Amino acid sequence: MDCITDPLGFPMLWVDEVGAYVHALPVTKAQLEAAMTRRGSPFSKSDWETAQEANARVPLDALDPDTYWSAFFTGVIPGRATEFARFCGAEFRVPSADEWRCAFGALAIRPPHDAWDAMLACSSDRARALMERLAAIPVDAIRWHIGEEASLADRMFFRLGVMEWVVLSHSPMRDESERFGGLGMPAPALWPTLFDPALGTPLRSRAAVTAPHRAFGFRLFRERDKEDRWGRTPQ
């Protein structure tokens, strides 16, 4: 399993079908907290307060099937999601709708355990503690909610996580609500929906691109480092 971490110590899994690393979880409040402490960070207390208003934080040891979604950074408008990607590095990006769907499709047919263990192994202590806390939740949640066995995509909260921002168009001529859309099936407590991530067009929301919506968050994709002329990738 090819796993790396983002600059904040949270794991990303290589997904061959997309040709990119994919965050193990939607971006969490723990990542926002870590980003806020970095020198020159564009994230400040106001971002934290916005996230708190949208979806109040719950301490790590209180995360359970009734509160787990509060670990995720939601109430994010697309501009802040792309800012977060820039902060993480030039290789990071908010995925396109096709990339997101492709990753979901690929991970939905993978058995969950090996890749999850590999991601745990490469995580920072803080990320590992959070992931271990969340690990069993989607298995039961998916079974209770939809009556299905959880796949790797489910353990990575592609379903019952957050509504994830995806890029629909890079054209600056378009309105923000036409450039960004939502994919995923958010946790019912954040927003009760019947959205099947594999179906339909991405959700467009004029409201959520301008004002924080409690169900909208994001995860980042990362390109593999370019090989040098001898075919080596920098470590």
Next chain:
Amino acid sequence: MGPYSAVIDAEVPASWRPLPCPFCLMPLMGGHAECQDCSQAPPRRYVDALPPPQPLALQLLGAPTQGKSAYLQALLFLLPRLTRLWSRFAFSPATEDTRQRIERAIVAAGEGRRPEPTRSSKVKGSTTKSPSTPADASADAPAPATEVDADAPEPIDAQPSSVSARDFLMLLVYGLPLVWGTTRTLVLHDLPGAEFSRLKLEPARMPFVHRAPRCLMFFKLPDIEKQQGDAPALLMAAYVEALLACGIQLRDQSRQVIVVLTHAESARTLPASLRRYLIRDPVWATVATESSAAPHSTEFDGAHLRDYLHDMRLAHDHLRAWLSGFDAGNNFLRLAAAYGVDVRLSLVSASGAAQVTEAEFAGWQPHRILDPLLWALELDREARALAGEQPS
């Protein structure tokens, strides 16, 4: 017994029978310019259609905020996309009002706007029969807008007036699977929810209540879950009372109520099997593709349709068991059984997501929206089969 046996002798072959008036279901006699019973002029597209399209007439019953308007908006939004479901499917609005409603529904659902509640079309200061003229009812004539005082509160104690053509949604539907009759006229009679809030139905305002063998009743599922009141049983009692007032004996003439449980996405205690049934909607999965030019990979007919209807029946059984766990649901089901009314349960989500604010998201994703109509078509097919009629 045929579905319209109250008004049409089932022994007479279907092709020999006079066409029923789409507004009151009484036979159209002596030419089709005007119905002798309700004085409405049937739309030309209806009377001129060949072969004569049998109406599938449904009265919509539901108190305010129960999801009736949202359901209709989702249905009309989905309608053009059904051409992706059946390779011969086509539809045509039979009236100008219907055409305008389809246009408005497609725009509103596409932009994520909630539907306007159904407005009364009672004619101001008049309780006489409808003023519609043949020209008004024809497909090309614009609807008279000045006669309707849409913003005025509905005078509930007003004298019952007769039907108005504007309350009907009328569609000619072509290319359905043969078992249901390939060409049908779908006629939905929709009145404002306020008409039902008094829980006394006025048969003069709702001709399909007593003349059509089945109706749609709308209830908001989260209200039943929260054990808020006993509205379902009260509406059932009002329905039966209206039938009895019209001299319908339920022992002799069976009645079927198709219950439409709305806002299903917001139900908190729905069993996983029913939530999966909602999410995995093959109709939405087929029509959700972006391109209308997509080839018909799977025609929604034959084995696919049989599987769908099988699942729909299973969902009905699961819903019945689940509803029995709530006082309001239990009372409704037992009352229907006591009256001898056959109840079919369906579960729908008009937008696919709970809407907190106006235009919260664009592009509704209706789930299981066809189920109530498929129930109606199935029950109609069974009734016709019992009457020995062949689908045409």
